[in-house]
Amino acid sequence: MDTYHRILEAAAELFAQHGYEAVTMRDIAKASNIKAPSLYNHFQDKQHLYQTCLQWVFRQHNDQLTSVFNSDTSTESQLKSVIQLSLAKMTEDENFRLLIQRELLQNDKTRLQFLAHEVMYETCQQMEGILKNLAPNADHHFLITTLMGLVMFHVQIGPMREFLPSSDSKHHQLEYLSEGIFKLFIQNFH
Known part of the structure; x- marks a missing residue:
């Protein structure tokens, strides 16, 4: 793995685990096994690194979704695939x-706007x-x-699900959740 991608991988994990404010460029350099000044050969500052990191982390998922949107399957099949891929x-x-x-x-307006416009917008369209x-x-x-x-929500509630009433092993299966979300969602269209 080249240095650029090693930095992005380390930064993604640190930002995800600790949040933007708690992570320093020194932390990222250390996790990337490079010297802190070397980070600036790849990224002008922490904000630029963070934005690039968000785009990099989301790109794989967005690329998978785009292939679904461009497929020759029915619209309902595309929706079902989007739900399955997103849950996974x-x-x-x-x-x-x-x-x-x-x-x-965090509800930081600038970062949310970047996430919506620069990372998720095309997929949402x-x-x-x-x-x-x-x-x-x-x-x-x-x-x-x-x-x-x-x-x-269904992903977030997962660890608590077994303690809720009527819990069953099927409620932890992505296929079951995906089908349930699809049926709940699609019933409003017919």
Whole structure:
């Protein structure tokens, strides 16, 4: 792995685990096994590194979603795949999940705007295209944010799920959760 990507990997983990404010450039350099001044050969400052890190972490997921949006499958199949991929990504990639959660909790307007406009915007526009086909007269912004909320909540509640009433092993299976979210979501379109 080259130095640039080693820095991004180390930074993603540190930012996810500790948050933007708590991480220093020295911390990132140490975790990357380079000297702190060397970071500035790749990134002009901490904010630039953080923004690049967010784009890098989200790019893989966004690329997977784009391939779904560009597929020849039905609109409903595309929606189902988006839900499955998003649940899997949120469950399997702790850095991805924690970065989103931290940004929402920190509520820093500038960083949220960057995340929405520079990292998630294109994917949300593509999602809007699916929703326009399924429910042309619906409030697509509301549907997109509702879908995001359903996916994030089901992942976040996972550790507590077994202690809630009527818990069953199927409630921990991504396929079951994905199908349930899809059915709940799609029933409003018919």
